[in-house]
Amino acid sequence: MSRKLISVALTLLIVLPSAQAQHDHAVSAPQVPGMTMPAKPAVNAANNLPAAPVKISGAFVQALPAGTADGSVYLSLTNTGKTALKLIGGASSVSQAVTPMQQTRMTGMAGMTGMKDLPVMIIEAGQTLTLRPGGDHLMLYRMKRVPQVGETVSLTLNFVGYAPLKLKVPVKRL
Numbered sequence: 001m002s003r004k005l006i007s008v009a010l011t012l013l014i015v016l017p018s019a020q021a022q023h024d025h026a027v028s029a030p031q032v033p034g035m036t037m038p039a040k041p042a043v044n045a046a047n048n049l050p051a052a053p054v055k056i057s058g059a060f061v062q063a064l065p066a067g068t069a070d071g072s073v074y075l076s077l078t079n080t081g082k083t084a085l086k087l088i089g090g091a092s093s094v095s096q097a098v099t100p101m102q103q104t105r106m107t108g109m110a111g112m113t114g115m116k117d118l119p120v121m122i123i124e125a126g127q128t129l130t131l132r133p134g135g136d137h138l139m140l141y142r143m144k145r146v147p148q149v150g151e152t153v154s155l156t157l158n159f160v161g162y163a164p165l166k167l168k169v170p171v172k173r174l
Contacts, residue, residue: 047163049161049162049163050162050163051162051163051165052081052085052157052159052162052163052165053079053080053081053082053085054077054078054079054080054081054085054123054159054165055077055078055080056075056076056077056078056165056167057075057076057078058074058075058076058130059073059074059075059076059155059167059169059170060073060074060075060169060170060171060172061073061094061140061147061153061155061169061170061171061172062074062133062171062172062173062174063147063148063149063171063172063173063174064146065146066146067146068143068146069142069143070095070139070140070141070142070143071094071095071139071140071143071146071147072101072133072137072138072139072140073092073098073131073137073138073139073140073155073169074131074132074133074137074138075130075131075138075169076128076129076130076131077123077128077129077130077131078123078127078128079123079124079125079126079127079128079129080126081125082125083125084122084123084124084125085122085123085159085160085162086120086121086122086123086159086160086161087100087120087121087122087123087129087157087158087159088100088119088120088158088159088160089138089157089158090138090155090156090157090158090164091155091156091158092140092153092154092155092156093153093154093155094140094143094144094145094146094147094153095140095141095142095143095144096141096142096143096144097141097142098138098139098140098141098155098156098157099117099118099138099139099141100117100118100119100120100121100136100138100139101115101116101117101118101136101137101138101139102115102116102117102118102136103115103134103135103136103137104116115139117139118136120160121136133174147171148171149171149172149173150170150171151170151171152168152169152170152171153168153169153170153171154166154167154168154169155167155168155169
């Protein structure tokens with residue numbers, strides 16, 4: 001399969017379930033006999049989405065030296081639902097974006113490692129995904145400022161078909 005075809009397939013796997021979930025969770029105004037309800041303004045689709053069935057533990061932002069461009073978030077995510085969860089990234093108070101990253105081994109490079117952006121991290125039903133130093137993590141991409149030890153960072157995680165999950169994450173040294 002070509003890379004372009006794989007990229008299109010992954011995009012469809014992410015976008016179509018999200019659009020269907022938004023449609024499935026649409027809420028209409030209640031009907032009251034003998035009463036006309038005023039027209040409702042458009043509502044952000046995320047407001048109608050259910051909370052993700054996920055338990056978060058051990059979350060922290062790695063403390064880094066001043067001037068560092070990108071940072072890392074480590075945590076464990078346990079899917080308490082009956083279907084797979086798809087984590088597609090998020091936002092934070094200290095960076096332009098939060099991106100799922102995969103740690104990779106570089107072939108022919110004497111054990112050196114690298115990183116690769118992931119469009120989605122999948123957490124199977126009943127399973128735990130642990131993001132840890134030296135492995136897969138969430139990248140705080142293009143930090144606006146470097147958070148200090150003892151601070152708390154606002155973090156929002158986005159799952160396909162679910163409302164954004166807002167967290168407060170402490171900054172710690174490794």
